[in-house]
Amino acid sequence: MRRVLGILAVLFLSAFAGVAHAGVDVRVDIVAQRMSVTTTDGEVYDWKISSGRKGFRSPNGVYRPTRLEKNWYSRKYGGAMPHAVFFRGGYAIHGTGAVGALGRPASHGCIRLHPANAAKLFALVKKYGSSQTRIALHGAAPDNLSQFAKAASPSKAKVAKASTSKHKIAKAKQRNQATSVAQQRRGGDWEAARGQILLRPALPADAYGYQPYYPSGYGWR
Numbered sequence: 001m002r003r004v005l006g007i008l009a010v011l012f013l014s015a016f017a018g019v020a021h022a023g024v025d026v027r028v029d030i031v032a033q034r035m036s037v038t039t040t041d042g043e044v045y046d047w048k049i050s051s052g053r054k055g056f057r058s059p060n061g062v063y064r065p066t067r068l069e070k071n072w073y074s075r076k077y078g079g080a081m082p083h084a085v086f087f088r089g090g091y092a093i094h095g096t097g098a099v100g101a102l103g104r105p106a107s108h109g110c111i112r113l114h115p116a117n118a119a120k121l122f123a124l125v126k127k128y129g130s131s132q133t134r135i136a137l138h139g140a141a142p143d144n145l146s147q148f149a150k151a152a153s154p155s156k157a158k159v160a161k162a163s164t165s166k167h168k169i170a171k172a173k174q175r176n177q178a179t180s181v182a183q184q185r186r187g188g189d190w191e192a193a194r195g196q197i198l199l200r201p202a203l204p205a206d207a208y209g210y211q212p213y214y215p216s217g218y219g220w221r
Contacts, residue, residue, distance in 0.1 A: 023132030024124045026093070028111055030058060031139035033103050035093075035111065037121060039128070047117045048102040051141060052109040059109070060137050063087040065130040068122060077108050082115060083122035087135045094118055105141045 027036045030051045037045040052058040065085050072081040072094070084094035093111040095118030096102075102114060113121065125133045 023128045023134065024121075026121070026133065026135045028058075028093075028135070028137040029139055030060075030137060030141055033105070033141070035113070037124070039124060043124070045117070045120070047113055050096065050098070050101050050104060050106040050112040051137075052107050053105040053141075056108040057140065058107070058111060058137055059088055059091060060139070061088070063135045063137075065125055065133050065135065068126060068130075070122065081110070083118040085122060085125055085135075093121060093135070111137070 023040055025038045028049065028051070029035070033049055033051065035045075035047045035049045037043070037047070065087055067086045069084040069086065069092075070082070072084040072092075073079070074081055074090075076090070080097065081092060081094040084092040086092040091109055091111075093113060095115035096107075096112035097115075098106060098112070099114055102112065106112065
C-alpha cells in the first residue's frame with residue numbers, strides 16, 4: 001500500500017512540475033533583428049522582426065505579457081497591430097503589413113512580426129498563459145541597420161538647397177515689387193502734372209494783353 005501511494009505521489013509531483021514549468025520563452029535579438037520562440041512542449045521557432053528605428057528604440061529587459069489584443073489599432077501612430085501581445089505599457093509584439101521591412105529596424109518601438117508568425121505567438125501565449133510566458137529583449141540596433149529610418153528624413157544638403165532656393169525666390173519678388181512701385185510712382189507723377197496743365201484756367205478775353213491798347217486820351221481807335 002505504501003508502495004502504491006509512493007508511486008502515485010511521484011506521478012502527481014511530476015505532473016505538477018510539468019505544469020509549473022510549462023510556458024513560452026520569447027527572446028528578441030535586436031542586433032540580429034531575429035526572434036526565437038521555444039515552448040516546453042518542444043516547439044521551436046525563429047522569425048525575422050522589425051524593432052524600433054532610430055529615435056524609437058525598443059526597451060531592453062525581461063517582461064511578462066500584460067494583455068492580449070487580437071485586433072488593435074494605434075491611434076497615436078495610425079497603424080494596425082493585429083495579434084498584439086503587450087509587454088510594457090504601449091509596447092507590444094504584433095503583426096505588420098510592412099513585411100518587406102522585416103529584418104531591419106522600422107517600428108516606433110514595438111516588435112513587428114509577419115502576420116502569420118504574430119498569430120502563432122498570440123495562440124501560444126493564450127495557450128500557456130501570460131504568467132508562463134517570458135519575453136526578453138536585448139541588444140541595440142547598429143547604425144547600419146537604421147538606414148530604413150534615415151531614408152524618411154531629408155538630408156542636410158537637400159534642406160540647405162531648398163532654403164537657398166526659397167531665399168532666391170524671395171529676393172526676386174522683392175526686386176519685382178520695388179520695380180513695380182517705382183513705375184507706379186513715375187506714372188502717377190506724370191499723370192498729376194498732366195492734370196494740372198489741363199486744369200489750368202485760360203485767360204479771359206478782356207484780360208490785359210488780349211485787347212488793343214488804345215488810351216482814351218487820344219480820341220481815336
